[in-house]
Amino acid sequence: MPLARRVLLTALAAGSAGAAVACDPASADGAPAAGSAATAARRLLPRHWRQLTFRTAAGRDTFQVSGRTGRITVTGGTPATQLTGLNWYLRNIADADINWAGRQLRLPRELPGLDGTVTRRANVPHRFALNDTNDGYTGPYHDWTYWERELDVLALHGYNEVLVQTGADALYHRVFQEFGYTDEELRKWIPGPAHQPWWLLQNLSAFPHPVSQQLLGARAALGRRIANRLRELGMTPVFPGYFGTVPPGFADRNAGARTVPQGTWMGFARPDWLDPRTEHFTRVAAAFYRIQDEMFGGASTRYKMDLLHEGGSPGDVPVGDAAKGVEKALRAAHPGAVWVILGWQHNPPRAIVDAVDKDRMLVVDGLCDRFPKVTDREATARRTGTAPRTPSARSGTSAAIRPWARTPPTGLRCTSGGAPGRAAPCAASPCSRRPPTTIRPPSPCSPNSPGERATWTCAPGSHGGRARATEDTIHTRRPPGTSCAGPRTAPRAPTRGARARTGCSGRAPPSRRRRRPPGHRSASATGPRSSNRPLASC
DSSP states (O other): OOOOOOOBOOOOOOOTTSSSOOSOOOOSSSOOOTTHHHHHHHHHOTTTGGGEEEEEOSOTTEEEEEEETTEEEEEESSHHHHHHHHHHHHHHTSOOEEETTEEEOOOOSSOOOOSSOEEEEESOSOOEEOOTTHHHHTOTTOOHHHHHHHHHHHHHTTOOEEEOOTTHHHHHHHHGGGGTOOHHHHHHHSOOGGGHHHHHTTSOOSOSSOOOHHHHHHHHHHHHHHHHHHHHHTOEEEEEOOSOEEOTTHHHHSTTOOEEOOOEETTEEOOEEEOTTSHHHHHHHHHHHHHHHHHTTSOOSEEEOOTTTTSOOOTTSOHHHHHHHHHHHHHHHOTTOEEEEEEBTTBSOHHHHHHSOGGGEEEEESSTTTOTTTOOHHHHHHHHSSSOOOTTTTTTTOOOSSTEESSOOOSOBOOOOSSTTOOOBOTTOOOOSSOTTSOOOOOTTSOSSTTSOOOOOOOOOTTOOEEEEOSSOEEEEOOTTOOOSSOSSOOOOOOTTOOOOOOTTOOOOGGGOOOOOTTOOOTTTTSOOOSSSOOOOO
């Protein structure tokens, strides 16, 4: 099956002053469906699932594996955690493997037993999967067959928060019909699925041609199905939130509305931005969250929003006041929700993070692993004493070094991003071994610390680099085409004679791909290699 494109954006939990939520392992909405782990096991292990028993107990992010030959029991707090326990068993006891590239299931007729009971628990509460641009690069037309396996594999590998953008086009289509727009006008404004991630980031619109009603309906149904399955597994769907994107001419159709033109981005017309301080914004946001709940089976606890992404203009609107307006609208619809925001280039600006409730903001940083000297938000916090430190600011995507550890490290403290200089204790922190006041995970493209056996964590990108969790370490293999994170180049219509463009999250066509100079080695080429998974730079 095709490799999925994703980037893993996992952030550390923080204390009460942190930019991330506190160290509370609960993160999914609603109760998971009974038996969903067993149902997934039946899909994944059609010849052996009857030898597996799943039980719900222990902590939410803890699993136990025990049993004798032919009778294996996996206990966990959620179906997803139970599947993570199953994956541990397959890799460490049964010498089998299921991952995004395929599977190796050369298993004996009876599954081998264990000596005693094995217990593992997660070191981080936020194990976030998928990049904003995941759908655009290779996944815009995936169907349920793909997504069902994708969600199973994410659960197997320990992730519990998944960005779900599928169906957002249908959501906007419904919302703005309540504000004076016709079906045809909105379908012309909404870009095709391959370009929708940048539309949701407020970078472009109306490209390349109108979407059809059939496509909108199909994507809405698929998005709801994805969200429902995540809830069944005990995982959290992370939905797009509303931060002010409106179609052209909104102020003309809604008397008194105030919009800020956003100009162009890479030659594309950007959508206008509705002033978040106004009553019209409050009305649109309320309609957005109401219709979203109807379409996708209820609320989430995580909403992804990025103000002024890649050069957006606030005009004469104070950015801090705008952030407060966006936050107020989210709280009105979902009081306990967390605002998830992408760390990318200069976003989030200090004005935003200083204005909002830092207990209810989670920054998933998609850039500082590649350019740590350019965008080191932790260093900025310590130098200036004003800007909050971003969770996992060094690795940004930060799949944990020891996501399911045998013995959690002690004496470590998570960087929290709250008041400057504060680093609240967090149970089972995956932080690297540095002085306890500023601990953070290592760079995803370098070993964790000198003198230790190199364990690696990476920002697997759109071509499917995957974090491989072992008994107590995580090793990442980066196949060719792996990206760091985020849209480094704009999607463009083909231009005759134009030079092929590629960036961190995209690859040039084979005929135009740049050759590496002799002797070139990627940033991660000095680390451990896999015999069948070559390493590659971004």
